Amino acid sequence: MISIKGKMDGKGKIVGALIMASIDNGMGMMNIETFWQYIVKGLIPIFAV
DSSP states (O other), rough: OTTTTBBBBBHHHHHHHHHHHHHHHHHHTTTTHHHHHHHHHHHHHHHOO
């Protein structure tokens, strides 16, 4: 996903977007409050790096 130079290729961006969309959709289906959805979606990229 990430090359030696540290740049993400196109496949990695697509996979990341699909994962975030799936998490967003799942939290919406579980009726999680919007506040907590923002918290989770903000923490995921922080912990991913």
